[in-house]
Amino acid sequence: MIHVENLTKYYNDFCAVDQINFNIKKGEILGLLGPNGAGKTTTLRMLTGYFMPTSGTIRVKDYLLDEHLIEIKKMMGYLPESAPLYHSMLVYDYLDYVAGIRGMDKGQRISRIRQLVDLCGLDDIMHRSINELSKGLNQRVGLAHAMMTDPEILILDEPTSGLDPNQIAEIRDIIRKIGKEKTVILSTHILSEVEATCNRVVIINKGKIVADDVTENLKQAAGQKYFIHLALLNAEFKDVQEQLGAIEGVRAVEKTPGAQGSDLGIRLECESAADLRETIYQTIKQTSWILIEFQQETKTLETVFRELTKED
Amino acid sequence: MQQMIRICKKELKDYFISPIAYIVISIFLLVTGWFFFTTFFYYNQADLRNFFDLLPITFSFLIPAITMRLFSEELNVGSYEMLATLPVTFTDILFGKFLAGVLFVAAALIPTLAYPICISFMGQIDWGPVTGGYIGAVLLGSAFVAVGLFASSLTRNQIIAFIVGMVICFTLALIDKMLLFFPRSMLGVIGYLGADYHFKNIAKGIVDSRDIIYFFSVVFIGLYSTHLVMQEKN
Numbered sequence: 001m002i003h004v005e006n007l008t009k010y011y012n013d014f015c016a017v018d019q020i021n022f023n024i025k026k027g028e029i030l031g032l033l034g035p036n037g038a039g040k041t042t043t044l045r046m047l048t049g050y051f052m053p054t055s056g057t058i059r060v061k062d063y064l065l066d067e068h069l070i071e072i073k074k075m076m077g078y079l080p081e082s083a084p085l086y087h088s089m090l091v092y093d094y095l096d097y098v099a100g101i102r103g104m105d106k107g108q109r110i111s112r113i114r115q116l117v118d119l120c121g122l123d124d125i126m127h128r129s130i131n132e133l134s135k136g137l138n139q140r141v142g143l144a145h146a147m148m149t150d151p152e153i154l155i156l157d158e159p160t161s162g163l164d165p166n167q168i169a170e171i172r173d174i175i176r177k178i179g180k181e182k183t184v185i186l187s188t189h190i191l192s193e194v195e196a197t198c199n200r201v202v203i204i205n206k207g208k209i210v211a212d213d214v215t216e217n218l219k220q221a222a223g224q225k226y227f228i229h230l231a232l233l234n235a236e237f238k239d240v241q242e243q244l245g246a247i248e249g250v251r252a253v254e255k256t257p258g259a260q261g262s263d264l265g266i267r268l269e270c271e272s273a274a275d276l277r278e279t280i281y282q283t284i285k286q287t288s289w290i291l292i293e294f295q296q297e298t299k300t301l302e303t304v305f306r307e308l309t310k311e312d
Numbered sequence: 313m314q315q316m317i318r319i320c321k322k323e324l325k326d327y328f329i330s331p332i333a334y335i336v337i338s339i340f341l342l343v344t345g346w347f348f349f350t351t352f353f354y355y356n357q358a359d360l361r362n363f364f365d366l367l368p369i370t371f372s373f374l375i376p377a378i379t380m381r382l383f384s385e386e387l388n389v390g391s392y393e394m395l396a397t398l399p400v401t402f403t404d405i406l407f408g409k410f411l412a413g414v415l416f417v418a419a420a421l422i423p424t425l426a427y428p429i430c431i432s433f434m435g436q437i438d439w440g441p442v443t444g445g446y447i448g449a450v451l452l453g454s455a456f457v458a459v460g461l462f463a464s465s466l467t468r469n470q471i472i473a474f475i476v477g478m479v480i481c482f483t484l485a486l487i488d489k490m491l492l493f494f495p496r497s498m499l500g501v502i503g504y505l506g507a508d509y510h511f512k513n514i515a516k517g518i519v520d521s522r523d524i525i526y527f528f529s530v531v532f533i534g535l536y537s538t539h540l541v542m543q544e545k546n
Contacts (some may be wrong), residue, residue: 050393054546070400070401074399078397084389086391145394
């Protein structure tokens with residue numbers, strides 16, 4: 001559906017997006033994940049034709065973006081970050097205006113707006129002015145804007161930022177509903193969002209793609225190792241490293257800042273094949289160390305994300 | 313084309329549902345009406361010369377005030393991103409907004425038609441210069457709207473857009489009154505740049521192609537610069 005090749009964007013000397021490549025298939029919900037300033041919004045803006053790439057090509061279906069911009073825009077619905085709508089307009093007037101610009105005639109406009117009202121839950125606010133709306137309602141109007149012509153491709157930039165948990169759940173429901181038939185690209189820095197809605201994840205950091213895989217695979221990759229946190233009293237790091245490092249399945253022993261001043265914080269990197277907790281406990285029992293904390297870190301996408309986007 | 317008309321309608325509607333339109337038009341009518349009628353009866357001449365003479369100056373204030381929001385506000389709120397990603401070309405957006413500005417100027421001029429009509433009851437009015445004056449006023453208005461649009465595309469701040477627009481319009485309106493300060497060899501060129509000079513020619517009732525070309529050039533340069541500025545932003 002969408003093919004991106006060597007896409008690069010410079011702002012003066014700053015390289016915001018650096019030679020990224022990816023493909024999106026029809027019917028996929030792709031999550032674009034990355035820390036703040038990683039280049040997510042820039043990438044999306046180039047996909048929608050709002051920014052011109054410095055180099056590289058974007059192909060949507062068989063159209064090249066810079067040659068058939070209008071055709072591509074017709075297939076696309078885009079919701080920019082925080083949904084900047086015209087403040088002075090009424091919700092109905094705004095949706096009607098967008099429908100008009102998208103070339104719908106009067107009859108189509110009314111029936112489509114009615115459908116969107118049901119889909120996005122806008123019943124009570126159609127007659128209200130946009131500047132009176134709360135953030136969540138504003139976001140829903142933005143979503144209705146993006147879905148006006150029932151586009152094949154939907155691009156959403158941080159669709160749930162600044163919403164309360166109930167609203168987040170609602171918006172995710174809507175996205176999942178749409179994602180059954182459409183191609184959806186959404187950017188976010190919230191990991192649980194990706195787990196909840198997307199079937200594929202692209203992680204970018206500093207303008208480069210650092211991971212691109214199906215959500216399940218990434219989670220499994222994260223599962224290949226796990227961490228155990230310990231806090232010990234009456235122990236020297238050197239001894240700990242020697243003794244615990246000798247256990248089969250422990251890949252590395254690291255020192256971490258302890259919870260209080262006097263204790264020694266330890267992080268063990270373990271292979272996921274075996275549950276080493278018992279062995280570790282037995283080892284510690286045979287020494288004079290005092291164990292005051294023992295915790296296994298749950299393996300999530302978060303671990304992958306943090307490792308891939310860690311500052312050097 | 314259809315998109316352009318939609319954008320134009322939306323901008324016009326924005327003017328007329330908020331108080332801006334009414335305030336600006338009232339001020340315009342008060343100022344022009346006052347300056348025109350306070351001296352009108354001394355001259356004892358049935359013409360609109362005083363009204364048209366002042367128009368370049370009043371337009372220099374009035375037009376940047378209505379064009380300042382056209383791009384600045386959208387850039388500031390961010391709604392420009394939503395507009396630009398709809399299936400419209402930049403030309404649609406630009407001409408839509410430009411046309412809305414020109415129609416607004418026309419709407420401000422319509423009530424002033426009451427002046428020549430009143431005067432025609434008092435004396436023998438020569439309709440030639442009056443018609444020329446109104447054609448010139450619309451041309452002058454269009455040129456200033458293009459300049460104002462350009463100023464508005466430069467910044468997210470409406471006040472800065474207003475001031476920049478006003479300065480450029482003012483310069484165009486007054487430059488042929490400041491010829492004194494320029495070397496003799498440049499007088500011809502600079503005199504030609506003055507909007508006031510060309511406007512007065514038309515307002516005399518002489519519609520000369522040179523003056524029309526001048527106003528179209530200003531419109532073209534203004535709109536083209538806006539295009540360049542907005543392209544540079546992306």
